[in-house]
Amino acid sequence: MDFHAYRQALAQPLQGAELPFQADEFASRLARTRILMKEAGHDALLLTDPADIFYLTGYHTFEVSVHAALVVTTERVVLQVPSIEMGPAVVTATVNEIIGYRWESLDDVIVPLAEVLAPYRAIGLDAFSAGLRFGVIQALQTRLGSGRFYRDGGALLDNQRLVKREAELACLRESARITAAGLAAAEAIVAPGMTDNDIAAEGAKALLAEGSEFMSLQPIVTSGRRTSIIHVNHKRTPIGAGDPVFLEFGSAYQRYTAPMMRTAVAGRASADMQAVRDICRGIFEALTDTMRPGNTFDDAARAAEAVLAPHADRLFFSGVFGYAVGAQFPPSWVEGTGYIARGQARTFEENMVFHLPLCLRLPGQWGIGISDTVQVTKQGGVPLTDNDWQLNEVLSRL
Secondary structure: OOHHHHHHHHHHHHOOOOOOOOHHHHHHHHHHHHHHHHHHOOOEEEEOOHHHHHHHHOOOOOOOOOOOEEEEEOOOEEEEEEHHHHHHHHHHOOOOEEEEEOOOOOHHHHHHHHHHHOOOOOEEEEOOOOOOOHHHHHHHHHHHOHHHEEOEHHHHHHHHHOEOOHHHHHHHHHHHHHHHHHHHHHHHOOOOOOEHHHHHHHHHHHHHHOOOOOOOOOOEEEEHHHHHOOOOOOOOOEOOOOOEEEEEEOOOEOOEOOOEEEEEEOOOOOHHHHHHHHHHHHHHHHHHHHOOOOOEHHHHHHHHHHHHHHHOOOOEOOOOOEEEEOEOOOOOOEEEEEEEOOOOOOEOOOOEEEEEEEEEEEOOOEEEEEEEEEEEEOOEEEEOOOOOOOOEEOOOOO
16 A cells, blocks of 8 residues: 555545644644735745644644655645654644655656746745754746745744734643643652653653653753853763752643743752742743833843843853644654744734743753743733742751
């Protein structure tokens, strides 16, 4: 049985069986996208970002390293996937047509995709999508002419995805619940002599037991001096007495992730650690107070920087006070549609959702990270996660 026959055999009993939302939710998203396409002057849209494809069709798989593409026009929606992803395409997506290519033969991608796009003169695409392979777009432009392709197709989807719909908010709330359960389980076993792997394993077990799907990022756990280094992870490192233990988890529910950071201490937190926690909390309050419709992302960043400024020479901060989250795939839960940082002129709108990754690091010594995932409301930023913003001092096993 080849993959074409497999698709047909699978479709009869299982077509759309794992669609993550009701079909009318996707129909509404597609209708809005077509309006935006018309306003932008596009008669076709070529999407290759797994999250964009998911947003419009529901298609999802854990194998996102292979080429997949979605073509949206006023008449139809066509999904192109490799032969090994025909099963997920049948059961998770709502589209008019699925076209496949042999997984081992990228040359099979171009001809059918070009045939789908050939009737259209203005094709929007996301030139910055990690899924847009140079070889694919180069070959399509050679066949169809580079003048047909416009780079602003990604912004069209980003602008829509940035403001969350109620069905999406429900998924983010459930992710927040699962994330909290994983963090609580991990913190509960922090003790000198344990390793960061032990803590990560306990947290991962709880996340999966509570219902998380495969995650866009593994649970992040570091301890001691390693907490002062951004973007390292568990590496069989023993926890010492008095060490801070940094945890950043994000469960996936229908691919939506509401991340949260916590910092526990295997013993008593020093006065300096508590003082840095207070700075994190002050930044958080400045951000959430400013995250109101009409204010810009830059406004919020400036309010946060005013709190951080007296300490900026001593403590390292990444420079981004918040990033949009929603439905995402490995290797990151960062949605990429919006960032709270200096110079970002976009204004807040109700139901945008951001993770506020407030981690301050004393290089070579330690770092303190605490965060919430926050929904924009008329009253400001309201957490979807339930962080208490305290350093958890674990004393019982000393």
